[in-house]
Amino acid sequence: MSRCDTHQVTRLLIQWSEGNDLALEELMPLVYDELRRMARRHMSGQNKGHTFQTTELIHEAYLKLANNEDKNWNNRAHFFGVASKAMRHILVDYARAKRVQKRGGSARRVTFDESAVVSKNDSGGILDLDEALTALSAFDERKSSIVEMKFFGGLTIDEIAKVLKVSSKTVKRDWSFARNWLLKVLSQQY
Numbered sequence: 001m002s003r004c005d006t007h008q009v010t011r012l013l014i015q016w017s018e019g020n021d022l023a024l025e026e027l028m029p030l031v032y033d034e035l036r037r038m039a040r041r042h043m044s045g046q047n048k049g050h051t052f053q054t055t056e057l058i059h060e061a062y063l064k065l066a067n068n069e070d071k072n073w074n075n076r077a078h079f080f081g082v083a084s085k086a087m088r089h090i091l092v093d094y095a096r097a098k099r100v101q102k103r104g105g106s107a108r109r110v111t112f113d114e115s116a117v118v119s120k121n122d123s124g125g126i127l128d129l130d131e132a133l134t135a136l137s138a139f140d141e142r143k144s145s146i147v148e149m150k151f152f153g154g155l156t157i158d159e160i161a162k163v164l165k166v167s168s169k170t171v172k173r174d175w176s177f178a179r180n181w182l183l184k185v186l187s188q189q190y
Contacts, residue, residue, distance in 0.1 A: 005030060006076055013073035024066065031076075035061065035083060041154055042087045046126075052094060061086040077159040081145070084153030092130045132185045136178060143178040146171055 009030050015023035039057040046052070052060075064086040065071075065079075073079045137144035142164060149155040149163065157175070161168045 009076045009079070010073075013076065013079050017071045017073050028062070031079070032058070034080060038080065038084055038153055039087060042084075042091060042152060046091070052091070057087055057090060060090045064090070075162065077149075077155055077163045080153050080155060081149040081160075081163050084155075085148050088130070088148060088152050091126055095126045095130075128186060129182075132182050135185065136181060139181075140174075140178075142166075143174045143181070146174050147178045147182065150175055 009027065012023045012027040012030070016027060035058050036054060039054045039061070043052065043054050043057060061083055065083060068082075073082075133144050133147060136147070145164065146160055149160045150157070155163070157168050157171050161171045164171065
């Protein structure tokens with residue numbers, strides 16, 4: 001996204017925050033490709049029989065964002081961080097529904113690394129990761145937010161720093177801590 005597009009996205013987000021619904025119509029074509037990339041990243045950890053498609057995940061996230069009462073977008077990075085969180089919650093809700101259908105299902109080993117977050121064989125992995133991120137959030141909300149924005153949202157260290165209004169060095173340190181903490185918690189579950 002060019003610098004001009006980034007400023008235009010931020011301008012439209014602010015207008016949308018102020019109640020201008022027409023700004024949302026202008027915004028969506030500008031952010032759709034980035035939302036698609038994020039959705040693909042989220043979907044890459046799902047099993048092959050997953051009924052959600054990338055486009056459906058984008059549309060579900062769009063509905064969550066459009067219906068959200070709190071639309072105080074600071075900038076483009078903040079918007080994408082919230083969009084990524086919405087996608088995560090949609091997939092977690094889906095996984096919970098599937099687990100209920102299976103009456104508990106069988107949990108599988110989850111590893112936390114840069115290439116694969118959840119097991120490709122079932123929806124239990126994303127639930128385990130969600131529980132771990134929720135526990136991390138209770139311990140340190142900023143570190144949990146960094147994981148969501150970096151891993152699921154694909155935001156850069158500098159973008160995350162801008163959203164959280166901290167230094168890039170702080171984000172790097174928190175990311176390292178959070179990643180190691182999640183590895184430890186997830187490995188203890190098995």
